[in-house]
Amino acid sequence: MMIRPAELAAIKAGTIDLAFRRWAKPRVVVGTRMRTGVGLIEVTSVERVSVASLRADDARRAGAPSLAALTKALAVRSSDPAWRIGLAYAGPDPREALRAAVPDADEVAAITARLDRLDASSSYGAWTRETLDLIDLNPTVRAPDLAAQVGRETADFKKDVRKLKELGLTESLAIGYLLSPRGEAVVDAGLDTPRVRAPREQGTPLPRNIGAPATRALREVGVTTLEQVTAYSAEQLAAMHGVGPMAIGRLGEALAERGLSFAP
The missing domain is CATH 1.10.10.10 (Winged helix-like DNA-binding domain superfamily/Winged helix DNA-binding domain)
Known part of the structure; x- marks a missing residue:
């Protein structure tokens, strides 16, 4: 079950607890735990629903901007049943x-x-x-x-x-x-003497979902952790070749999860 990074962050924060999908048959069951970029996400319920029965609260709980937006998204593959999936954050990846x-x-x-x-x-x-x-x-x-x-x-x-x-x-x-x-x-x-390695980088690694071009651009200026990102504003990051709006958005989400932010 694919869940976008922004939605994962919201599930962890507790502001999203539903997802809606068009599936021929359920692809998850109650109790399924999915390993994601924010940790474990647990499936708490799975039920078939009629799109016509959905209400604004369903859209809010799924992170959709409106009931109309949710209904439009579910118009794709309309020959398949619609499913309401309950989701909850279940802790860090073991x-x-x-x-x-x-x-x-x-x-x-x-x-x-x-x-x-x-x-x-x-x-x-x-x-x-x-x-x-x-x-x-x-x-x-x-x-x-x-x-x-x-x-x-x-x-x-x-x-x-x-x-x-x-x-x-x-x-x-x-x-x-x-x-x-x-x-x-x-x-x-398995060695005669322990291998000498460079000191392990201290801090939170850059998110994997920002993409290789953005990661390379940040590495070129010596940024390898989220804590180091806080020294740059969003505008400074956008000026780096390879750091696009999507990467900046995902960096912002990752910073916010840890109570951090871009420089002013």
């Missing part, structure tokens, strides 16, 4: 805490065994340590460039990185990846 949890020796052994099973079941062959090393030595590098270094298709490479992310070993950035503290501990456990 993978965030997992990434920060440095494993002890027993946990490292369990993770290593899990990596061995992933390697054994892959048609590509052993890929887990290769991929962890690749990300560790090439932080913030685009997935296609990393895949090319090991002669892999980008889609398959990204699919495997997601498996490492599920184990809390990697972090996805707007461009490229990083090993998490958990991932660094697992890699170092």
